[in-house]
Amino acid sequence: MALPSSNNLIHVFWHEGMLKHDTGKGVFDTGMDPGFLDVLEKHPENADRVKNMLSILKRGPISPFISWHQGRPALISELLSFHTQEYVNELIEADRTGGKELCGGTFLNPGSWDAALLAAGSTLSAMKHIIDGHGKIAYALVRPPGHHAQPAQADGYCFLNNAGLAVQLALDGGCRKVAVLDIDVHYGNGAAEGFYHSDKVLTISLHMNHGSWGPSHPQGGTIDELGEGEGFGYNLNIPLPNGTGDKGYGYAMQHLVVPAIEKFEPDMMVLVVGQDSSAFDPNGRQCLTMEGYREIGRTVRGMSNKYSNGRLLIVQEGGYHVTYAAYCLHTALEGVLNVAEPLLSDPIAYYPEDESFSTKVIEAIKKYQKEVVPFLKDA
16 A cells, blocks of 8 residues: 555544543433433444544554654633533533433433533644644544534534534634535534524535424424525525435435535535444444445545645544444545545445435435525525
């Protein structure tokens, strides 16, 4: 294998303090012990999943392409570029009083706030690394995740919106327009909410068609949630049917994502990556395999080369199959690196998918967007 050039390194930002966020055990993510089970599983968002992501990048075949950087905690003042002071105060108070369940499945326990600050600060450092010209591609390997955290609301295991903070830093640092592509299995409602009135940020989310899940997540992720005011048309939701799979995601990328980004012409790209879209994830039903993630990574790298001078920030979100999530991360980054041959084979490999159903849904979304979204009408 040829040694990577300086322009084909992925700069990974990580801090081991993020492992101290302990989400507990119970029935799935409820924290509940019903009293009749001998074995209570860890909360799906647990440290083990990230330990495997860390180790596969350090010892897997992709390791020569990785440059490691120490993460750091965010300053409280930095959080206010995306979050309200009142909400940040709520999190600080919850930490001071020993913890709190902020919404369903979202537990701020002792150690969680420090980990959340590290996740936010490490993501900000990764973006600054790119803005300052020290590298083209950076990956924030962070937890707790952030893409459900809204300006004034915790949600879906998330406290601080790591990607949203980084996007705002890019805008403040001179970027004209930022495109955010979220491929986590759940709707990236936090970034959507934060930039819902902005025409400087194009947020695109490919997600399972799950709808709202309560007061913490009022957004439905539907195709008609398009933004408001100047931001109308710059929030594009792609709710996909369960089981969409590699071919369906590829079809959505080529027929919806690529044309939108071509029209938008961002000078910074952000890939919000969650491996809970995989075929074997306990939190998702989308049936992506390693090859699907590899192709998404390759497509995103092509768009960043064409529009943002190769500048690409990747931010970690979900992914709850402790083994397969790490493998899928590896292949997504292989795609971003444009390696000629796969570096890892798929240990599970095959999952059946029905291409025809998702294609019909994607074509219907495309028709709707071209009719309703001003900047896409002649795409």
